[in-house]
Amino acid sequence: MELLENKGIANMRHVFDRLHSKPRGRGSGPQGDPVMARPNSTPAGGADTVITIVPGGPGTGTTVSDGGGRKMTSAKLYVIFWGDGWKSVPAGSPSIDDVLNDIASIVASPYLDGLREYTPFTGATLEAAYFVDGYNPPGSFTSADTDYVAWYMMAYGPIPEELDTIVCVMMPPGITNSLNGEHSYSIVPNLTTVPVFWVRYRSRAGISCAFSHELVETITDPDGSGIQVDPRGIIDWNEIGDACNNVCQSINGVSVQAYWSARSLACIIPVYVPVVARQITCIRKHEHADANHPIRWVGGIDIPSGQSFQMTQTECIAAIDRGESFIVQGADGRTAAVRVLVHFPPWGPQGIRYIATVSDKSKADNLLSLPDCPRGPLDHLFPYG
Ligand SMILES: [Zn+2]
Numbered sequence: 001m002e003l004l005e006n007k008g009i010a011n012m013r014h015v016f017d018r019l020h021s022k023p024r025g026r027g028s029g030p031q032g033d034p035v036m037a038r039p040n041s042t043p044a045g046g047a048d049t050v051i052t053i054v055p056g057g058p059g060t061g062t063t064v065s066d067g068g069g070r071k072m073t074s075a076k077l078y079v080i081f082w083g084d085g086w087k088s089v090p091a092g093s094p095s096i097d098d099v100l101n102d103i104a105s106i107v108a109s110p111y112l113d114g115l116r117e118y119t120p121f122t123g124a125t126l127e128a129a130y131f132v133d134g135y136n137p138p139g140s141f142t143s144a145d146t147d148y149v150a151w152y153m154m155a156y157g158p159i160p161e162e163l164d165t166i167v168c169v170m171m172p173p174g175i176t177n178s179l180n181g182e183h184s185y186s187i188v189p190n191l192t193t194v195p196v197f198w199v200r201y202r203s204r205a206g207i208s209c210a211f212s213h214e215l216v217e218t219i220t221d222p223d224g225s226g227i228q229v230d231p232r233g234i235i236d237w238n239e240i241g242d243a244c245n246n247v248c249q250s251i252n253g254v255s256v257q258a259y260w261s262a263r264s265l266a267c268i269i270p271v272y273v274p275v276v277a278r279q280i281t282c283i284r285k286h287e288h289a290d291a292n293h294p295i296r297w298v299g300g301i302d303i304p305s306g307q308s309f310q311m312t313q314t315e316c317i318a319a320i321d322r323g324e325s326f327i328v329q330g331a332d333g334r335t336a337a338v339r340v341l342v343h344f345p346p347w348g349p350q351g352i353r354y355i356a357t358v359s360d361k362s363k364a365d366n367l368l369s370l371p372d373c374p375r376g377p378l379d380h381l382f383p384y385g
Pocket residue numbers: 027028029030213214217239241242
C-alpha cells in the first residue's frame with residue numbers, strides 16, 4: 001500500500017474543471033441492498049467455466065445494442081482508497097484488506113469471462129492500490145470529485161494513463177450517497193479518456209456487488225458509446241449491470257452481481273466447476289523464511305481419488321481463483337478451508353497474494369503448522385533461498 005503524499009492534490013481542481021467543462025455521461029449504479037440469489041446447483045463433472053443463469057432481471061424481451069464506440073479488451077485496475085475514514089474503519093466492518101481481497105478474487109475468477117460475447121476481452125489485473133489521505137471527499141460528493149482524484153493521480157503520478165487503465169475510487173466509511181456506485185471517465189492530459197468509477201462504503205457484500213457491477217459496465221461501455229441495454233441513454237447510460245441491479249450471488253466466498261447476457265437472454269454469473277477437492281497435508285517453506293509469506297509449495301491428496309499432488313503456491317492460488325477447493329485437517333479432526341489473502345507490504349503498491357486457512361470450523365490447526373513436505377521435484381523451481 002503506497003501512501004500518496006501529494007499535497008498539491010488540493011490545488012489543481014480548476015485545471016480539471018476547465019478540461020471537463022462539457023457535460024459527460026455516466027452509468028449510475030443501483031440503489032438499495034443486494035438480494036442474494038440462492039446458489040445454483042453445481043453441474044456434475046467437467047472443469048470448464050459455466051455460464052450460470054441467475055433468477056431476476058428484465059425478461060427475455062430485453063435487447064442490447066452496440067453504439068459502435070469503445071469497448072475494452074483488457075483492463076489494468078488501479079484502486080484508490082480515498083479519505084481519512086479508511087484509517088478508522090469500525091471494528092467488524094470491511095477493511096482495506098477485505099476490499100482488496102475481494103477485488104483480487106473477482107478479477108482472477110471466471111466472473112468476467114461472460115463479457116466475451118460483447119468484446120474480445122482477455123482479462124483484468126489488479127495493478128496497484130493507493131491510499132489518499134489529508135484530502136477528503138466532500139460529504140455530498142459526485143462523480144466529478146472522484147474523477148478529479150483519478151485525473152490528478154494520472155496527470156501527476158503515479159497512475160499510468162494507458163488504453164487499458166481503469167481507476168476505481170473506494171469511498172471511505174462515513175460518506176453517504178443515494179447510489180451504491182457510478183462510472184464515468186476523466187480526460188487526461190494526453191486527451192484520451194480513462195474510465196473511472198467509485199463505490200460507496202457499506203457491507204462487504206454490498207461493496208463487492210457494486211464493484212463488480214461498475215467493472216462489467218466500465219469494460220463494455222467505458223464512455224457511453226459501447227454496449228447498452230435498450231433504450232440507450234446518452235447522459236444516463238443504461239447498461240448490462242443495471243438490467244440485473246442488486247441480483248448478487250456469493251461465488252467462492254465473494255459476492256458479485258449478475259449482468260445481462262444478450263446471448264442467454266438472462267442475468268448471468270460465470271463460474272468454474274471444480275473437478276476435485278484437495279486436502280493439503282504438508283508444506284514446503286522458504287529456507288530463509290519470509291515470516292509473512294513462507295510457503296513455496298504444498299502437497300496433499302485429491303479427494304476422493306486419494307491420488308497425491310504437489311503444486312506451487314502460485315498454482316494453488318490460481319486453482320482457488322478458478323473455484324477449486326482446498327482444505328486442511330486440524331489435529332482435532334475438523335477441517336478449515338484454504339483461502340487466498342492479499343498483503344500489501346509497506347514498500348510498494350503491489351500486493352502479495354498468499355494462501356492461508358480461515359478459521360471456520362477448526363481453530364486447532366492451520367496451514368503453517370502442517371509438517372514439512374519431503375523434498376520434491378518442485379524444489380528446483382526455487383534456486384534462491
Ligand atoms: Zn450501472
